Amino acid sequence: METRKAVNAALDTDEKFMTIDGVLFSVIAHRTFDDFGVTLESFKVMNFAGDIRVLHSDDDALTFWEN
Numbered sequence: 001m002e003t004r005k006a007v008n009a010a011l012d013t014d015e016k017f018m019t020i021d022g023v024l025f026s027v028i029a030h031r032t033f034d035d036f037g038v039t040l041e042s043f044k045v046m047n048f049a050g051d052i053r054v055l056h057s058d059d060d061a062l063t064f065w066e067n
Helices: none
Strands: 005-007 010-011 015-020 025-037 038-048 052-057 062-064
Touching: 015 038, 015 052
Parallel strands: none
Antiparallel strands: 005 062, 010 015, 015 025, 025 038, 038 052, 052 062
């Protein structure tokens, strides 16, 4: 069973950048899956040190989580 870990993140209005715990990340991939009125979004992001993370949202990018 996978567990969700809530992440303190905010997506910029242009959806090219995301701030995670006060650190600026660049969105390098964005995927959306919509099925029966439920949307799952995945964001692959990278900070300027080269660290890559994958975050997910199921509420139109209002809150984020990762596995």
